Amino acid sequence: MGAFEYRQAQEIRDTFQRHGVRYLFIGKSGAILLGFPDTTQDADLFVDRTTVNCRTLVPALRELGFALSDDQAQEVESGKDFVQLKNGPFDLDLVFAPDGIEHFEDAWNRRVEVEGFPVCHLDDIIASKAATNRQKDRESLPRLRAFRQYWLRHQ
Amino acid sequence: MSFVQAQQTMHGKVLDHDLGTEEIPQEWLDEFKAAARRPLKLRFRYAFIRTYKPVLDDAPFRAFDTMVAYRRWCEDNLPDWLGYGRV
Numbered sequence: 001m002g003a004f005e006y007r008q009a010q011e012i013r014d015t016f017q018r019h020g021v022r023y024l025f026i027g028k029s030g031a032i033l034l035g036f037p038d039t040t041q042d043a044d045l046f047v048d049r050t051t052v053n054c055r056t057l058v059p060a061l062r063e064l065g066f067a068l069s070d071d072q073a074q075e076v077e078s079g080k081d082f083v084q085l086k087n088g089p090f091d092l093d094l095v096f097a098p099d100g101i102e103h104f105e106d107a108w109n110r111r112v113e114v115e116g117f118p119v120c121h122l123d124d125i126i127a128s129k130a131a132t133n134r135q136k137d138r139e140s141l142p143r144l145r146a147f148r149q150y151w152l153r154h155q
Numbered sequence: 156m157s158f159v160q161a162q163q164t165m166h167g168k169v170l171d172h173d174l175g176t177e178e179i180p181q182e183w184l185d186e187f188k189a190a191a192r193r194p195l196k197l198r199f200r201y202a203f204i205r206t207y208k209p210v211l212d213d214a215p216f217r218a219f220d221t222m223v224a225y226r227r228w229c230e231d232n233l234p235d236w237l238g239y240g241r242v
Contacts, residue, residue: 001205002205003203003204003205004199004203004205005199005200005203006195006196006199006200009199029203032198032199032202032203033195035187035190035191035198036187036190037186037187037189037190037198037201037202038202039201039202039203039204040202040203040204041203041204041205041206041208067215068216072216072218075218076218080218080219080220081219081220081221081222081224081225082218082219082222082225083216083217083218083219084211084214084216084217084218085215085216086212086214086215086216087215087216091212095222097221097222098222099222114195115195132226132241133241133242134226134229134238134239134240134241134242135235135238135239135240135241135242136237136238136239138242139238143183146177146179146180146183146187147183147187149177149179150179150184150187151187154191
């Protein structure tokens with residue numbers, strides 16, 4: 001499997017739109033969509049954990065090429081806090097309850113759209129990383145906060 | 156899409172209007188400006204890389220009831236050098 005490509009992000013966007021899945025790019029992949037120059041491996045999606053949304057998510061993921069068994073589909077539908085998919089054309093992390101963000105609706109109302117990609121606001125991405133407080137987040141936060149200054153000045 | 160265009164399609168409002176007073180290191184500033192000039196497709200090519208992550212990449216599917224359970228699993232199972240441990 002190669003690195004996540006722009007074409008695959010477009011496939012997520014278009015497929016999820018067709019199925020009516022509500023989601024936001026979050027984490028470093030979200031920051032990259034906003035212009036943050038850094039490297040990462042996976043795409044992270046913050047998915048709205050309503051029953052209806054989780055049900056629409058499963059067929060959308062299957063259409064994208066993720067080989068979900070019925071048991072796995074059930075786990076996605078039940079709205080676990082975190083699902084890690086490595087059984088498709090690219091790696092995908094589904095986050096239903098990111099640290100540092102209380103409600104999906106709040107993040108949705110603050111979202112930024114870049115070429116049709118719904119992306120968490122940089123403040124939410126930073127809040128989430130700060131709350132998670134892993135070693136790798138600690139290392140990326142100073143540069144991310146500096147980028148926030150730059151990004152806001154150029155609006 | 157430029158940052159200006161991105162902001163024009165921003166929904167809601169900025170959480171914190173404090174733009175900060177700390178000076179951005181010149182090297183980072185140059186990188187931010189260079190990235191802003193690149194189309195998104197090219198930014199993707201530079202940003203997404205693929206390297207094998209031991210343990211983490213060894214299962215096709217994982218689901219965790221809570222983020223706490225996921226963080227604990229990372230700390231208990233992943234090598235420290237991957238950086239998934241909480242500080």
